Amino acid sequence: MSASIVSTAGLTKSYGEATALAPLDIDVASGQRITLIGHNGSGKTTFIRMLAGMLEPSNGTATIGGHALGSIEARSALSYLADEPVFYDDLSVWEHLEFIARLHGTDAWEQHAIDLLDAVGIVDRADDLPMTFSRGLKQKAAIAMAFVRPFEIMVVDEPFVGLDRTGRAALLDLFRSAHADGAALIVATHELSSVADSERVIALSGGELTFDGAAADADVHALTEGLPPVEN
């Protein structure tokens, strides 16, 4: 078993009396590919956003590569592909890629950026402002931005929303490539077809862990239909 890239202990998120995520203890090994499934409101996005550092835990701790959430080392190790792409309204796709790569200490980024834009099919839109793009094109630009920087783990929230068939195929290829390079992946999705590529499935319901085990053992349809949880 590889060392843990993500480790949580009693990680909890509450809003007043409402619990968005009940205490969660999980370990993710380096290079592991995980699909996170659950209904709307199950706590997937909360969990992903806490790992990314966008939400503060109400209780418990989590580490990324042994470093506390939000630390420079954790930010350096983790790439976050959000469900809603965020851009500067006055920078082109190419400028976004340049600054993100440089902010993460990457010097030789140009060819990698071109390859990424080519992979998602927007190389001819590199000089356009992503704020003017359609939802699908924005998602493609966001995918390129998430992959242009080095990372040890990528956390992804609903990455297939708005993507056409080509975009989905390109994204799955990028996931496979990153996985082959040794990166861990945690993908929260309702797209159950992506479970096939995963080694592990984590299911949440009502903020609680209902399944955590090998993808082969997971009855994903039952888990997402709200049927009783499958024992690991």
Place this chain on the structure above:
Amino acid sequence: MTAPQQRAALRDLRRTRQRRRLGDTEWFDVAYRVYLFALGGLIGIVLASDAIGGVIGDDVTRNDLVTRGPSAAGLVIVIACGLGLRSGADGGPVSIEVADVSHLLLAPVERRDVLLRPVVQRLRSAMFSIALPVGVLGQFVAREVEGSRVAWAAAGAAFGALTGATFVASAMLGHTLRLPRWTATTIGAALLGWQAVAVSATWTDSAGSVRVGPANLAGSIALWGIRQRGVDVVAVVVVGAAVVLALVLAGRLRIEPLVRRGRLVSQLRFAATVQDLRTVVLLRRQLRAETLRSTPWFSGWFTSGPSAAGSRLRSIGGSSTPMFVFRRGLRSLRRLPLARVIRITTLAVVAGVCASLAVTASLLLLVGLLAALFLLGMESIEPLSQEVDRPDVTDSVPIQRGHLFTYHLAAPAVLLAFAGLIGAAAATAVEPSHAAAAYAICIPIAWAGALGPAVGAVLDAATPIAVADTTLLGTPRDAEVSFVPPEFAGFSNAFATFMPVAISALGVLPLLAIRADPTAATAIRAALGIVLVIALALVWIRRRDAWGVKIRAFFAAGREQKAAATS
């Protein structure tokens, strides 16, 4: 520590964006606006300084100023400190773009390197935006007491800048030290209480009471136009130290509130740009993370949902539309968050104190009264605002919208009546001899204050095609194109912004009459006048669409006659 190459990337990113922003700026337009603002401001100040008398009250001596001024002005500093602590506990005072949060704060760059600049910008804007009006106020004061205009204006500006710095530093410390809301409120209330005791002691010359408040030295800076004390610099040093500490701790700003505020602030800036005051107020509530209570303050009469069948209010109100809408408003009110209840109460107290002091002391306090009344109105007309902002829902019900809008004012009127009574109690506490006049006029004044926001909201409502499918000149509304020159467009924008404030100013007019003759009889006569105006406004809101249809028909008939004559 941020690596040099990442620091360079951050610097290049900012330079690129700044260059682009500056490149997009219409410099001639900016220069023209600055020129208009400066010219208008200068003329306004000169005219106002000649017209306004009694800024600091009649018969105020130098000795009064020196003994009472520091503690009274210190109240402003203490309020700024308390508001700052609350703002910090709620995630303020800094807001950055969501893209900066996503791309810079999640990058392996020291957060202080990213956040220091927005913090300094916030500090600068707070200091300037308060220093400017207080400096202007200072030169008004100079007309009535010894000391040069320049000295008083400079003292006012310095005091304003200190107030702004106190607010931002307190907010930053409250945020970065993660003060819980209740702690921030407790500290703010304690400081305010202490300063209030000092003000009371110096005002009443009571022996044995605490005359030194926590902000007396800072308050004394406001009087530098008349006397300068070296010891006052201690206040500047303390605030300066707090500012330095805030800048040192800038990297500890929490990312979660920055995300929330980042999403709202771009909308808030847009709303402020188009002078949409209602949206500004709504978004500011969201910035403070104010949400309606999930558990109502009280149930029983006002119970909603399936359990409401047979509830007492329902049986009293029956099923008539006005009562139904009234109940909906009351249900909204019973879920008001505590912060908003406190704000409404505070505004009512401020209105009462300002009204009382405007009668006995400075007329300038009418400005405070007007501001409090207007804000009270903005806080209370929520049900009407909700209706106006959902025209599709309004159009889907078989009720004339003018009638619906007036029904929505019933619940706010109840709330404002309570606020008015609180204001009257505050006015009575300041000057017991004003009790009869205060209670006679408090409720109409509170209603009049809300009239401006209510009229503004009604004017914001889009005119349905069913009411009017053309402009007055007969152009189809969907083809309407504005050819209004910028100067007139700016004027109409300013008119739309200030017209509601001007209407709310009706609420302060009775104070002028009471100042001349502070009796209950005068108050009652003034109250009747206000009620008459409010009634007329309600008739306008109810009949506006019908009148619009008639006016359009009149214009259309004219066009037809003209066409027939020319053919």
